[in-house]
Amino acid sequence: MNKTDMFTFDKSCSHTSSYFIRPTESFYMIFKKTNGSFNLAPARVMGLSYADYLRFCRDAYGAIIAGKNELYPIAYFSDSKRCKDLVTFLNSRMEELFTKKFLPIGTSFASFIEQKTEEFEKECEDRSTALGIPSVDD
Amino acid sequence: MARYTQEQIAQLLKAYYIDSGECYSKAAKIVGSTAQTVKKYVISAGEEGKQIAQTLFLEKATVFSGNIPSVEDLVFDSVDAFSIAFTHSDSEKEEIRKFWEEI
Numbered sequence: 001m002n003k004t005d006m007f008t009f010d011k012s013c014s015h016t017s018s019y020f021i022r023p024t025e026s027f028y029m030i031f032k033k034t035n036g037s038f039n040l041a042p043a044r045v046m047g048l049s050y051a052d053y054l055r056f057c058r059d060a061y062g063a064i065i066a067g068k069n070e071l072y073p074i075a076y077f078s079d080s081k082r083c084k085d086l087v088t089f090l091n092s093r094m095e096e097l098f099t100k101k102f103l104p105i106g107t108s109f110a111s112f113i114e115q116k117t118e119e120f121e122k123e124c125e126d127r128s129t130a131l132g133i134p135s136v137d138d
Numbered sequence: 139m140a141r142y143t144q145e146q147i148a149q150l151l152k153a154y155y156i157d158s159g160e161c162y163s164k165a166a167k168i169v170g171s172t173a174q175t176v177k178k179y180v181i182s183a184g185e186e187g188k189q190i191a192q193t194l195f196l197e198k199a200t201v202f203s204g205n206i207p208s209v210e211d212l213v214f215d216s217v218d219a220f221s222i223a224f225t226h227s228d229s230e231k232e233e234i235r236k237f238w239e240e241i
Contacts, residue, residue, distance in 0.1 A: 036225030044223045047207035051237040096209045
């Protein structure tokens, strides 16, 4: 996984032999909290409603949709390669979205993530200091 | 538009038309065939079934893979705007409810 990847995939515990897409640690450094669900992020990157995103996962990537009657159903992929293909697609669109629409001209996505990582590490250090927790270097 | 293998098309059909007489009828209307023929394809793909599946797939593909907007066309112009969108709108909640009625 690259530091700039915003999405990755993991083996599911609840759906044996299936995979699901989840945000990465880099994603959570940027999007720290929500009143909704981070499950919606891939749909937003695709520019689809969540229902259409689920249909897309099902029809183009062979996913099974679980969570009948839930507001935030999950797509589970039995084929890890196809799941990985979709993750790659989502990551490339996310990088494009940041580069073309969110970041100042000339700022690379990689340097933005690097900056966010430094900020996050400093925040963790400050919190640890405030709580009297020794750093790992100590 | 993406091209799919016969196996993928069969998976698609099965995802859409799992054992439902109503769905077979709807599919048959789209391709100008009979519900029995569509069902026959789902059970075992023949040459006629393959043609039906391809037609059906193209019908769906225009919705699910042909209409993905380019990144430039996305409405978000900042990280904050993108972040707020992690919550369902009322219309989207309704769409999810309808989604479950489809299957």
